[in-house]
Amino acid sequence: MQELYNLLKTLGMPITYHHFKEPPSPPYIVYLFSYSNNFGADDKVYDKSNNYQVELYSTKKDLESEKLIEDLFDNNNIFFEKTETYLDTEGLYEVLYEI
Numbered sequence: 001m002q003e004l005y006n007l008l009k010t011l012g013m014p015i016t017y018h019h020f021k022e023p024p025s026p027p028y029i030v031y032l033f034s035y036s037n038n039f040g041a042d043d044k045v046y047d048k049s050n051n052y053q054v055e056l057y058s059t060k061k062d063l064e065s066e067k068l069i070e071d072l073f074d075n076n077n078i079f080f081e082k083t084e085t086y087l088d089t090e091g092l093y094e095v096l097y098e099i
Contacts, residue, residue, distance in 0.1 A: 004031060004052060004099075007076060011068050026092060027058040027065045034098065054080075054097040057090075066095055073099065 001017075008015050014028040031054045039047040056065055073080050081098045 001033065001050075001052070004054075007072060008054065008069075011065075011072060013065065023057070027056060027062050029069075030055045030057070052099050054099060056095040056097070057092045058095075059092060061093060062095075069095075069097065073097070 005015070005017070008029055008031060011029070014020075014024040016028075016030055018032045019030060020028070031052055034051050034053045037049045037051055038045045039049065054069065056062070056069060058065060070080070070082075072078075078099050083096045083098075085094050085096075086092075087094055
């Protein structure tokens with residue numbers, strides 16, 4: 001998880017784990033552990049695999065920030081899936097990367 005934080009920090013955007021107490025001005029990034037997908041053998045965990053969410057929040061569709069994140073993942077061989085939603089109550093776009 002520290003490695004993920006260190007990578008995301010290079011993007012120069014505000015970043016935190018799970019949530020900000022007081023969110024900064026968008027765009028900003030929130031990352032968090034989402035679930036494990038471990039491989040078992042002989043009645044124990046043979047290989048641990050943790051999955052994380054990286055969430056980009058912005059007030060408008062921010063293709064530049066998305067490209068920065070996706071290039072960072074691509075350059076570091078990090079596979080991701082991507083979804084997007086608009087949060088009416090917050091007035092923000094959320095682009096969710098599952099890694």
